[in-house]
Amino acid sequence: MSDDILIQNEASNDMTVAARDLVKRFGQLKVLDGLTICIPRGTTYCLLGPNGSGKTTFIRSIVGLIRLDGGEMEVLGRPISRVREIISRIGYMTQHKALYPDLTLQENMEFYASLYGIKGARRRARIDELLEMVDLEDHRRRLAGDLSGGMYQRLSLACTLIHDPDLLLLDEPTVGVDPRLRRTFWEYFESLTDGGATILITTHLMDEAEKCRIVGYMKAGRLEAEGSPVAIKRLAGLxxxxxxxxxxxxxxxxxxxxxxxxxxxxxxxxxxxxxxxxxxxxxxxxxxxxxxxxxxxxxxxxxxxxxxxxxxx
Ligand SMILES: Nc1ncnc2c1ncn2[C@@H]1O[C@H](COP(=O)(O)OP(=O)(O)OP(=O)(O)O)[C@@H](O)[C@H]1O
Ligand SMILES: [Mg+2]
Known part of the structure; x- marks a missing residue:
């Protein structure tokens, strides 16, 4: 029976993100429509949902990139109005391109490191470690704008991880990444959550969602179902x-x-x-x-x- 049990009622003080009744409108469109969702610390939480269901909007609201029209949210123990104070503990990999095409891989990483005050030997070591993880060490002098789609994603992930964040927001991080590297990514994600980090990830790849401890299914700006991958199947009547x-x-x-x-x-x-x-x-x-x-x-x-x-x- 244990595989059928829903994950719920986690201790609220162990929540990395706790959001209640979030509302966001773009003109007439209510994109978040009473979204209530909690992401426990040290968990990989996967948000699923059809295109346009509000996943990216929710992620953007966590980092304060959009102003909510209603609801309450705490991120890493701070109310959302004070999220700037802990922004350096968050890594956000956007769904769209966010790197500098005219800088090399190395320079892009140095830029991200400098944003977080990471310098000298520590910076060199961290860049080497992450470029190795995403298998791009041999390309560090190339321009980011010249990379293939999958390589670009890999560099984006490396830049997102540069400051060792406690909360990782990964919006479709593996689009275009080949299966071998996707496996490496997921092994790395597991090592991060083992170390206490929290990962909120969106994907349209169901084999990736199966690897997550909690899956939340969003539809029309609300959380429709939540639980372990097995529990979600049972909730869907399967x-x-x-x-x-x-x-x-x-x-x-x-x-x-x-x-x-x-x-x-x-x-x-x-x-x-x-x-x-x-x-x-x-x-x-x-x-x-x-x-x-x-x-x-x-x-x-x-x-x-x-x-x-x-x-x-
Ligand atoms: N800045 C904006 N202005 C107007 N509408 C927006 C804006 N951002 C998002 N939307 C709309 O809000 C809805 C939800 O978008 P969102 O990007 O959150 O969906 P999503 O669940 O991430 O979808 P996908 O799976 O395609 O990435 C969509 O209808 C989108 O067009
Ligand atoms: Mg999206």
């Missing part, structure tokens, strides 16, 4: 199933149905839906299959279900 290959499909399907299981015939196999994988044992004892496969629904299915709800879909 259950695990077990595919069985048996000798007598009809008799087995009847037996399982009479024991309260939902069974669907699927070609030469039976799909039996479970409330949780803990029920698998009972199903196997009843059906005694020749072969079987456990099937966990994907987060992508959950995303599609959640985005269809309310559209009559």
């Amino acid at each position: 259950r695990p199933s077990i595919r069985l290959w048996v000798d007598d499909s009809k008799a087995t399907a009847d037996l399982l149905a009479s024991s309260g299981f939902e069974v669907i015939e699927s070609g030469d196999a039976l799909d039996v839906f479970l409330d949780s994988f803990n029920d698998a044992r009972t199903v196997l004892d009843l059906a005694r299959p020749r072969d079987l496969k456990l099937v966990e629904p994907t987060l992508e299915e959950a995303f599609l279900r959640l985005s269809d709800i309310g559209r009559g879909g």
Whole structure:
């Protein structure tokens, strides 16, 4: 049952971001519409949601780049009106290009380091470490404007991390990054949260969302669902199933149905839906299959279900 439990009621004093009833309008458009969301310290929290659901707007509000029309928010223990005091503890990688195209990789990193007062040997060591992490050491003399899309993303991440922030806001950081480097990024993210940092990330890649401890699904400026990746699937109405290959499909399907299981015939196999994988044992004892496969629904299915709800879909 533990995988079905929603993550909630975390101790509020351990929240890196605590936001309540946020409202933001752009003209007639209400982009944040009563958004309430908490990001616990030391967590990787993934924001999912359709294009235009307000994810970037929320992230921008955390760093004070947009003025909210309503609601309350605390970031790293400060009210949002005083976020300037702790801005040096935040790293923000924007969804859009934010580096200087006419500076080299090295110079871009030096510039970001200087913004945070990082100098001398410490600066050199940090730049070397991060360029190695994003696998760009051999390109440090190239102009940022000449980089490929994925390389540019990698440099942006390195610049965002230069001052070792406590809160990392990463808006689609891995767009265009190849699978090997994406894996390196995620390993690095894990080491950062192990060290106590908090990461708020947006992505449209469901395999990345699966790696996060908490997933929040935003729709039309509100948080519609929140929990572990498994809990989100359950909230979307998706259950695990077990595919069985048996000798007598009809008799087995009847037996399982009479024991309260939902069974669907699927070609030469039976799909039996479970409330949780803990029920698998009972199903196997009843059906005694020749072969079987456990099937966990994907987060992508959950995303599609959640985005269809309310559209009559
Ligand atoms: N400065 C602005 N002025 C007017 N409208 C804006 C502004 N910024 C965002 N919007 C609108 O607010 C809505 C939410 O945008 P936002 O960028 O927060 O969405 P998102 O969830 O990040 O989407 P995506 O997945 O495409 O990145 C969109 O309709 C967008 O056009
Ligand atoms: Mg966005």
